[in-house]
Amino acid sequence: MVPTAKPADPKTPVDAASAWDDLDPGLLSNQLVAWFQGARRDLPWRHELSAYRVWLSEVMLQQTQVSRVVGYFERFVARFPTVQDLAAADEDEVLSLWSGLGYYSRGRNLHKAAKAVVANHGGVFPTTAEALRTLPGVGEYTAAAVASFAGQQRVAVVDGNVVRVLSRLLNEDRAVQLPETKASLARSATILVDAAADAALHNEAMMELGALVCTPRRVDCAGCPWRTACLARSAGTVSARPVKLKARARTHLRLACIVVDVGGLVYLERRGSTGLFGGLGEPITAAMGDGDDVEAVWHTLCVERGISPPLRFTSPIVVERTLTHRELRFEVTMVQSSSAPSPPSAPSPQIGVADAGVFDDDALLTIGLSSAVRAVLAAARSPRLL
DNA sequence: AAGACGGGGCC
DNA sequence: GGCCCAGTCTT
Incomplete structure (x- = not known):
């Protein structure tokens, strides 16, 4: 009222x-x-x-x-x-x-x-x-x-x-x-x-x-x-003044991330419409536990999407972003694939893939991306997005 | 009533 | 690099 x-x-x-x-x-x-x-x-x-x-x-x-x-x-x-x-x-x-x-x-x-x-x-x-x-x-x-x-x-x-x-x-x-x-x-x-x-x-x-x-x-x-x-x-x-109550502490989140290149196009999935970065595009991304081995998670993510993991992954590019109540740490690798990945049939609850596709640099500018994902893509392949 | 939800500017 | 800022919706 x-x-x-x-x-x-x-x-x-x-x-x-x-x-x-x-x-x-x-x-x-x-x-x-x-x-x-x-x-x-x-x-x-x-x-x-x-x-x-x-x-x-x-x-x-x-x-x-x-x-x-x-x-x-x-x-x-x-x-x-x-x-x-x-x-x-x-x-x-x-x-x-x-x-x-x-x-x-x-x-x-x-x-x-x-x-x-x-x-x-x-x-x-x-x-x-x-x-x-x-x-x-x-x-x-x-x-x-x-x-x-x-x-x-x-x-x-x-x-x-x-x-x-x-x-x-x-x-x-x-x-x-x-x-x-x-x-x-x-x-x-x-x-x-x-x-x-x-x-x-x-x-x-x-x-x-x-x-x-x-x-x-x-x-x-x-x-x-x-x-x-x-x-x-x-x-x-x-x-x-004003008197404020104490703010909550920040939590850390490790994210395994794969930027897939399909003949010069980048593969993105869409996050579910609710929650963090809802409805926005992102490369293959999954939350990890503190002790998880990022290469093992990358491997699983590739297999889930029907693309063959490389014999050896490129070593992680680390991109960190601080939000108000979270610290995001993306551990990113790049993978070349001759065919477009297919979104997993049982999307992980953290991600909730709604649809997906491949994009060139111009098309990237026509969909919603968080600043964090722009930084990841810029670090991985396309400085234009910075 | 409490927590989730981005990002940038200031010191 | 830590600290601070600021509405709506959900649970």
Whole structure:
């Protein structure tokens, strides 16, 4: 549920309310928006606030920095000017344009949502938070953002920037991951947006403040429109906010990998549509245990696919990539084969091969590949992919 | 309520 | 090279 201006819930704790006894939300919003008028960045998705473009940019911006998104956004709107264009595309093309952006379920859900808008909304992109929330890949934050920026609904938009800004303004000392803290901060966001003259402008300004001034590090308190009101600033706790719970440890994953060359073409399989790198292409890949002998695993993988293992494998090329919670270690060999491998009839559960094929270098650019696989292919055969 | 899910930039 | 950042969906 997006926070709304409903009467106070009787179960609402008093914590957030008490902090607001000494703060004036109308004044704060005016100060914030005045600052924003001078600081607003010119970003491509701000040129035309259609629901389609706002939605596309917000999905790309989930868990992703603005600087990463700009180029991807430009390529998407150039190729898919309307939601109908996106809905009519092949998933492969969508994923190939998404390649490198990460969190690939976003790309698959983007395509599904476009199809749903065409099928269920007559191709007219919804602009109410309630209708947006039913689209795949659109959660609380994205629904509120599109409803506010493109639909002019008075809803609070709460992303990580807003959480950081509010946790400092209010000097929140509880961990921001806790449901109670999130709810409390959302109530504060609603108090502010309800007092704003222009809710959309206020919401945009909140996020811009978090992106440009109230940043995770190197905070620019001197340039902040809220420097006199900020409770963390007066308490000297700015750099200690927001409070976060300890992150989980990273796990290691060893992967046996074979790049098969079939007369100059590279053989790729498609991963199953769920889980890590879902729906993307990859060379023959299998998870290994710590003590496994990579040559033995390579041998098995060849036999499973009906190609003859070489008498002697080329020694492993090691490609390592670090993800947020995993360290991937690909141990790669190259094999020449006169015939295309056939995907195993009983795919290993780690991989879940859906289909497969051989590709030349140009065709490689038309399917979705993770950055990790691009690095593997570049190391094995084709520097063009770097 | 907790875990899975990428990738890059900053220090 | 370690640390930090940031929404949605699934279980």
